[in-house]
Amino acid sequence: MDQVIETLKNADNILEVTDLCKFFKAGRKQTLKAVDHVSVSIRRGETLGLVGESGCGKTTCGRTMIKLYEPTSGKVVFDGKDISTLKGKDLLEFKKNVQVIFQDPYASLDPRMTIGEIISEGMDVHFHLSEQEKNDRVADLLNKVGLSAEYANRFAHELSGGQRQRVGIARALAVEPKFIVCDEPISALDVSIQAQVVNLLIKLQKEFGLTYLFISHDLSMVKHISDRVGVMYLGSMVELASNYDLYDKPLHPYTQALISAIPMADPDGEATRERIKLEGEVPSPINPPPGCKFRPRCRFAMPICEKEAPQLLEVEPNHFVACHLCHQKNQ
Amino acid sequence: MATEQNIPSAAEWEDIPAEKFQIIGTDDFSGDIIARPKVGYWADAWRRLRENKIALVALFILLLMIVMVIVGPYISGYAFEEIDTEAINQTPNAEHWFGTDSLGRDLFSRVWQAGRVSLAIGVVGAVVASVVGCIYGGIASYFGGIVDDIMMRIVEVLLSIPYLIIVILISVVTDSKSIGTMMLALTLTGWCGIARLVRGQMLQLKSQEYVLAANALGVSPMKIIMRHMIPNTIGIIIVAITFDIPGYIFSEAFLSYIGLGIQPPDTSWGALASAAQQNFMFYPYQLFFPSLMIALTMLSFTLLGDGLRDALDPKLRK
Amino acid sequence: MEKENILEVKDLSVSFNTYAGEVKAVRGVSFELKRGETLAFVGESGCGKTVTAKSILRLHKAPFAVIKEGSQIICDGKDVLALNKKELCKFRGDEVSMIFQDPMTSLNPTMTVGKQIMESLRIHKGLNKKEAREEAIKMLKMVNIPSAEKRIDSYPHEMSGGMRQRVMIAMALACSPNILIADEPTTALDVTIQAQIMDLMRELKEKMNTAIILVTHDLGVVANFADRIQVMYAGQVVERGTAREIFYDSKHPYTWALLSSVPKLAKEAKQELYALKGTPPDLILPLNCCPFASRCEYCMPICKERNPFETAITDTHKVSCWLQHPNAPKVKSFYDREVQ
Numbered sequence: 001m002d003q004v005i006e007t008l009k010n011a012d013n014i015l016e017v018t019d020l021c022k023f024f025k026a027g028r029k030q031t032l033k034a035v036d037h038v039s040v041s042i043r044r045g046e047t048l049g050l051v052g053e054s055g056c057g058k059t060t061c062g063r064t065m066i067k068l069y070e071p072t073s074g075k076v077v078f079d080g081k082d083i084s085t086l087k088g089k090d091l092l093e094f095k096k097n098v099q100v101i102f103q104d105p106y107a108s109l110d111p112r113m114t115i116g117e118i119i120s121e122g123m124d125v126h127f128h129l130s131e132q133e134k135n136d137r138v139a140d141l142l143n144k145v146g147l148s149a150e151y152a153n154r155f156a157h158e159l160s161g162g163q164r165q166r167v168g169i170a171r172a173l174a175v176e177p178k179f180i181v182c183d184e185p186i187s188a189l190d191v192s193i194q195a196q197v198v199n200l201l202i203k204l205q206k207e208f209g210l211t212y213l214f215i216s217h218d219l220s221m222v223k224h225i226s227d228r229v230g231v232m233y234l235g236s237m238v239e240l241a242s243n244y245d246l247y248d249k250p251l252h253p254y255t256q257a258l259i260s261a262i263p264m265a266d267p268d269g270e271a272t273r274e275r276i277k278l279e280g281e282v283p284s285p286i287n288p289p290p291g292c293k294f295r296p297r298c299r300f301a302m303p304i305c306e307k308e309a310p311q312l313l314e315v316e317p318n319h320f321v322a323c324h325l326c327h328q329k330n331q
Numbered sequence: 332m333a334t335e336q337n338i339p340s341a342a343e344w345e346d347i348p349a350e351k352f353q354i355i356g357t358d359d360f361s362g363d364i365i366a367r368p369k370v371g372y373w374a375d376a377w378r379r380l381r382e383n384k385i386a387l388v389a390l391f392i393l394l395l396m397i398v399m400v401i402v403g404p405y406i407s408g409y410a411f412e413e414i415d416t417e418a419i420n421q422t423p424n425a426e427h428w429f430g431t432d433s434l435g436r437d438l439f440s441r442v443w444q445a446g447r448v449s450l451a452i453g454v455v456g457a458v459v460a461s462v463v464g465c466i467y468g469g470i471a472s473y474f475g476g477i478v479d480d481i482m483m484r485i486v487e488v489l490l491s492i493p494y495l496i497i498v499i500l501i502s503v504v505t506d507s508k509s510i511g512t513m514m515l516a517l518t519l520t521g522w523c524g525i526a527r528l529v530r531g532q533m534l535q536l537k538s539q540e541y542v543l544a545a546n547a548l549g550v551s552p553m554k555i556i557m558r559h560m561i562p563n564t565i566g567i568i569i570v571a572i573t574f575d576i577p578g579y580i581f582s583e584a585f586l587s588y589i590g591l592g593i594q595p596p597d598t599s600w601g602a603l604a605s606a607a608q609q610n611f612m613f614y615p616y617q618l619f620f621p622s623l624m625i626a627l628t629m630l631s632f633t634l635l636g637d638g639l640r641d642a643l644d645p646k647l648r649k
Numbered sequence: 650m651e652k653e654n655i656l657e658v659k660d661l662s663v664s665f666n667t668y669a670g671e672v673k674a675v676r677g678v679s680f681e682l683k684r685g686e687t688l689a690f691v692g693e694s695g696c697g698k699t700v701t702a703k704s705i706l707r708l709h710k711a712p713f714a715v716i717k718e719g720s721q722i723i724c725d726g727k728d729v730l731a732l733n734k735k736e737l738c739k740f741r742g743d744e745v746s747m748i749f750q751d752p753m754t755s756l757n758p759t760m761t762v763g764k765q766i767m768e769s770l771r772i773h774k775g776l777n778k779k780e781a782r783e784e785a786i787k788m789l790k791m792v793n794i795p796s797a798e799k800r801i802d803s804y805p806h807e808m809s810g811g812m813r814q815r816v817m818i819a820m821a822l823a824c825s826p827n828i829l830i831a832d833e834p835t836t837a838l839d840v841t842i843q844a845q846i847m848d849l850m851r852e853l854k855e856k857m858n859t860a861i862i863l864v865t866h867d868l869g870v871v872a873n874f875a876d877r878i879q880v881m882y883a884g885q886v887v888e889r890g891t892a893r894e895i896f897y898d899s900k901h902p903y904t905w906a907l908l909s910s911v912p913k914l915a916k917e918a919k920q921e922l923y924a925l926k927g928t929p930p931d932l933i934l935p936l937n938c939c940p941f942a943s944r945c946e947y948c949m950p951i952c953k954e955r956n957p958f959e960t961a962i963t964d965t966h967k968v969s970c971w972l973q974h975p976n977a978p979k980v981k982s983f984y985d986r987e988v989q
Contacts, residue, residue: 053839054810068547095549108540112372112562121558122548155372160928161694168544175548190693191866195910195924202921219840224912224922261844263869265911267892270873277848278841281809352949352977378668 014044020074022064034060036235047212049226057235062181066098096126099172103184105164109156116152122175141170162193181213234293241319251321379642386638389631403443411440448599453580457572460518464525472533486523536560566643573636577629656682662717670933674700676884685858689875697884698864743773746821750833752813756805762816763801773824788819811842830862883940890966900968902945
């Protein structure tokens with residue numbers, strides 16, 4: 001485990017995000033701040049998990065980082081290049097290196113195309129292969145994701161959810177990317193199929209040296225697959241730490257409540273564990289409260305929390321928190 | 332039922348030999364078999380259409396209609412324009428199956444000859460309008476924003492102009508009342524409905540995840556529209572065309588009826604009805620047959636359209 | 650105190666007629682439910698747990714869905730399958746009610762939430778408008794909706810997912826039914842809201858002494874909530890027992906696999922999760938053997954030939970597995986291996 005951390009420390013950053021913002025118009029002079037000044041760096045070869053509840057902006061953040069949505073402001077640097085300046089061939093190269101796996105296996109595959117066509121679509125754009133080479137590659141990719149090559153002639157609606165998700169993974173791998181955004185890839189799957197898909201993702205990461213951004217609301221699965229985890233709330237990142245630090249010693253009150261809410265498959269443990277109950281609902285991202293966005297639901301709220309939004313600062317080695325209380329304790 | 336599932340009774344429980352209990356582990360899963368037969372999108376749609384008996388009957392009637400308008404004028408042995416002054420205004424009999432009109436022309440031949448024109452106008456009109464509407468709607472939805480707004484406002488303005496005025500304008504301007512003029516007039520505003528439909532569908536498709544995925548793969552926008560968005564819109568377009576055809580047939584009939592449409596010697600069902608209208612009290616059969624054909628065709632297209640819509644909608648798949 | 654059975658289901662079999670053939674979704678399921686008890690149906694999609702739950706209320710429509718001959722559902726002494734339309738209407742909502750998974754689509758968007766709660770009160774309890782409204786406000790308060798007097802006139806789209814689910818619970822419990830069927834009630838909700846809803850259901854369960862059937866695929870949700878658990882696979886019950894028996898002393902390989910698939914917070918990261926190979930069998934195919942045979946690590950020749958008998962380990966703990974036969978080898982649960 002320590003070896004892994006060491007290798008990661010020495011790796012360079014494949015993606016650097018600074019002050020990324022994505023705002024949407026919400027009718028009549030209101031703005032929906034889906035992503036609000038998020039800064040994070042992702043090291044080559046690591047898996048960064050991104051968690052949060054619905055409305056926190058994690059999906060928007062992931063998609064904006066890779067130019068599926070145009071950022072409102074902020075800088076994203078991939079492999080040393082600023083992506084807002086990319087055009088033409090460079091843009092195509094970027095798209096080849098950065099791929100996405102989507103959440104809904106039922107909506108992410110075109111119902112009119114065969115599986116083989118779906119997987120080879122990317123290959124047609126980036127590589128020039130003969131028909132035979134393409135078919136061989138498709139068969140090879142299908143085998144890599146655990147499906148028989150026979151599936152290339154089938155249609156999406158003939159496959160189960162887990163199988164479709166594997167096709168989605170094969171499609172992403174077909175263009176030989178370096179970085180894959182996994183946007184809730186297992187939420188729509190059954191528990192045992194989730195385990196299959198997660199094992200596959202980990203195996204492929206080792207085999208191809210991939211970097212993952214793993215977005216999910218399933219906290220246990222995120223801990224399992226990630227090296228570092230970032231917690232988002234209403235568009236801002238509130239905590240960022242290694243997966244052990246985050247789950248063993250969460251510092252931000254929201255993270256503490258989140259982790260305490262994870263159900264455990266252990267009746268005795270559940271009955272005796274100390275639970276932090278979070279009252280109220282998640283407020284709408286259109287009218288966030290002033291200062292710290294978590295203040296209305298925070299049991300430690302202080303006067304400063306209403307006046308000033310806290311910055312994401314390092315309070316322990318490699319453990320960042322955006323919370324005035326934690327900053328004060330640190331001093 | 333318990334016996335169906337082969338559950339042993341208590342006595343049999345003891346009798347099972349020991350070698351049945353050696354652990355052999357799992358199967359090889361290099362390929363999961365799919366138990367159900369492979370079925371593509373069109374094959375599946377055809378199967379679902381087949382189950383809809385009403386739609387099948389409508390389809391059959393339409394096919395019959397098409398066959399008849401092709402061969403009908405030749406069956407009876409009388410040419411449709413052949414005038415026989417000795418046989419005017421005959422009621423349907425053994426020689427003239429639908430009777431004759433005021434000039435002694437065989438109505439059977441005339442009805443089927445007229446059918447060619449009516450059906451042609453109906454189908455061609457609907458198809459041309461749909462093609463134009465598709466392209467228009469596709470462009471509007473692709474660009475979005477202000478381009479979309481302007482294009483849709485134009486559509487709304489056009490939709491508010493009664494097509495009768497346009498037809499009259501065009502026939503006055505071009506000073507002709509041919510089939511071509513009428514088709515032009517009808518399609519001039521007919522594409523608007525499909526344009527809106529296609530635009531709506533494409534806008535919805537734009538946010539589908541597989542379109543996003545194609546975007547992420549680097550597929551060019553043109554290719555995305557051609558490969559992903561249009562094929563998934565074709566189902567809706569086919570249904571829209573099927574529903575539009577009766578409208579065109581009826582518009583043509585109406586225009587011919589009021590004298591703005593097909594002029595002699597060409598004839599259409601509407602023109603036949605118009606000519607028969609004056610003698611309606613004495614020779615009702617002259618009005619009956621063309622009207623029957625119009626009604627039957629319109630009804631059949633509508634029922635077929637209904638069936639097609641149910642068959643082509645993937646969400647209704649059981 | 651010996652509690653009596655409020656629901657007895659014997660040999661329930663439900664099939665669906667599709668274009669590809671007859672899909673036997675539920676195959677010979679039997680269970681009982683005592684008054685005030687919580688029973689959980691656990692299993693993955695396609696195992697038949699939702700179909701079983703809906704069949705208790707006869708929600709599946711013939712001729713598409715068929716409840717086979719020989720099935721028996723007895724609720725509080727009544728034969729549910731023999732009820733006529735009028736009796737069935739009285740039965741639903743009043744004696745047994747149901748809450749569904751997606752709070753977005755299970756509430757009528759054109760009616761205020763108050764009206765929807767009042768609807769069932771007026772039908773079953775015959776209250777007039779004023780009384781029903783007061784009762785509805787009481788229910789909203791009971792499910793912890795703030796400012797209930799104002800909220801009663803809101804529309805579903807004005808409320809968040811968690812609040813809508815609370816409204817569903819209020820609607821279901823308005824007539825104090827004997828049994829509440831909850832079909833994946835928290836799957837569509839965030840983790841903190843899920844915790845709130847489960848706490849609420851626990852509170853109400855104790856207050857109103859309602860028996861609850863909880864259908865879910867999430868073992869974590871079940872751990873602190875259910876008295877007894879029934880694990881289902883391919884339309885059959887493979888293991889049943891009290892919560893402690895299932896979590897700490899399970900005997901069926903599928904249960905072990907389910908328990909192992911959930912990553913434990915205490916484990917090493919990026920270790921391979923135990924993953925079952927293959928996929929559940931297609932329910933169109935006839936299955937005269939153990940349905941789990943093709944995916945089971947401990948499969949034996951007998952497993953592929955005959956369906957196992959249900960053996961009793963204790964009064965409450967029952968398993969359907971050939972490993973329970975005296976001739977079978979003794980195997981250790983691989984879940985226990987990992988926990989240690």
